[in-house]
Amino acid sequence: MSEHTITTNDMADPAARTALVATLDATPGASKPDPILVVDHIVRQFGGMTAVDVGHLEVQRGIITALIGPNGAGKTTFFNLITGFDKPTSAKQGAHWSFDGRKLDKTSASSVAQAGMVRTFQLTKALSRMTVIENMMLGAQNQAGENLFKSMFHGVWRAQEREIEAKADELLARFKLLEKKHDYAGSLSGGQRKLLEMARALMSDPKMIMLDEPMAGVNPALTQSLLGHIQTLRDEGMTVLFVEHDMHVVRHISDWVAVMAEGRLVAEGAADTVMSNPAVIDAYLGAHHDTDLGDDALLTDEALEEIEAEVAAEEAERQAEEEAEGLR
Ligand SMILES: Nc1ncnc2c1ncn2[C@@H]1O[C@H](COP(=O)(O)OP(=O)(O)OP(=O)(O)O)[C@@H](O)[C@H]1O
Numbered sequence: 436m437s438e439h440t441i442t443t444n445d446m447a448d449p450a451a452r453t454a455l456v457a458t459l460d461a462t463p464g465a466s467k468p469d470p471i472l473v474v475d476h477i478v479r480q481f482g483g484m485t486a487v488d489v490g491h492l493e494v495q496r497g498i499i500t501a502l503i504g505p506n507g508a509g510k511t512t513f514f515n516l517i518t519g520f521d522k523p524t525s526a527k528q529g530a531h532w533s534f535d536g537r538k539l540d541k542t543s544a545s546s547v548a549q550a551g552m553v554r555t556f557q558l559t560k561a562l563s564r565m566t567v568i569e570n571m572m573l574g575a576q577n578q579a580g581e582n583l584f585k586s587m588f589h590g591v592w593r594a595q596e597r598e599i600e601a602k603a604d605e606l607l608a609r610f611k612l613l614e615k616k617h618d619y620a621g622s623l624s625g626g627q628r629k630l631l632e633m634a635r636a637l638m639s640d641p642k643m644i645m646l647d648e649p650m651a652g653v654n655p656a657l658t659q660s661l662l663g664h665i666q667t668l669r670d671e672g673m674t675v676l677f678v679e680h681d682m683h684v685v686r687h688i689s690d691w692v693a694v695m696a697e698g699r700l701v702a703e704g705a706a707d708t709v710m711s712n713p714a715v716i717d718a719y720l721g722a723h724h725d726t727d728l729g730d731d732a733l734l735t736d737e738a739l740e741e742i743e744a745e746v747a748a749e750e751a752e753r754q755a756e757e758e759a760e761g762l763r
């Protein structure tokens with residue numbers, strides 16, 4: 436790394452992020468100054484249909500990258516592939532990917548998590564029948580894996596368990612779920628489940644968290660809090676890669692956007708400019724002929740209109756404060 440490289444810790448500072456993003460090349464598949472994830476030649480076919488065909492992709496460390504694209508573009512399949520939950524068809528034909536300098540092809544899902552790349556999942560029925568704290572402990576077990584198992588036989592289990600529970604409590608408190616600690620996960624609201632998924636993922640202290648549509652099914656009251664939590668993770672030095680359909684959310688929190696269509700990476704760019712890229716307009720128009728991309732036509736969720744209003748209100752408040760200070 437050169438001495439001019441902006442470090443991950445700087446990424447809590449909006450000016451440093453803006454400066455970094457200004458240096459990034461918006462060519463799809465372009466290299467990044469400090470990539471945490473590097474993907475080469477990942478192809479996944481289902482029968483004769485190519486769901487994913489990504490030649491090269493780099494994800495910059497320390498910022499929030501959104502992965503967008505029309506329905507069926509291959510976003511979820513791509514997540515499955517790089518986290519070891521699915522195998523590329525190109526496995527023996529040049530598919531390679533590495534995370535934080537560590538090769539991940541031919542690696543199991545649990546090893547991927549141990550390497551520091553963790554994704555969230557929808558809670559399954561089985562997990563719904565477990566309590567919130569049990570879900571959290573499971574998150575820890577997944578990552579500690581063998582070590583935790585071994586320690587049970589070495590008599591340090593109890594001490595470790597207490598330590599892990601303390602960590603779970605801290606995370607639950609942070610996500611305002613501590614009161615629900617002993618409730619069944621199935622009794623939580625959609626938004627609270629999303630928070631639990633995120634809290635559970637954090638039990639393994641990941642370097643990068645991958646969220647597939649984190650806002651889907653979340654009521655407006657919790658949306659802002661979820662967005663805030665995602666930004667806080669970035670500000671604490673974590674890399675975030677998330678899939679999202681709502682352009683308000685994408686513009687609101689992402690530093691960089693990668694666009695997929697028909698399995699391929701078709702565009703990259705800063706959130707405020709990428710949607711005017713002709714390749715992106717083509718991708719969306721190809722999928723939804725009736726979609727008018729002019730401005731906010733992709734908005735589907737009224738909840739996010741409220742966010743924009745809130746942001747505008749905050750901005751107005753801040754300006755009023757500045758003016759008041761100026762008058763003093
Ligand atoms: N297990 C599977 N078997 C067959 N086809 C599949 C399978 N999983 C995904 N596909 C197909 O692969 C393509 C990509 O699907 P994928 O779910 O990755 O898209 P996506 O970008 O996540 O879409 P969405 O935004 O709707 O979630 C789709 O055409 C889908 O039907």
Ligand SMILES: [Mg+2]
Nearest residue numbers: 510511512647
């Ligand atoms: Mg999907």
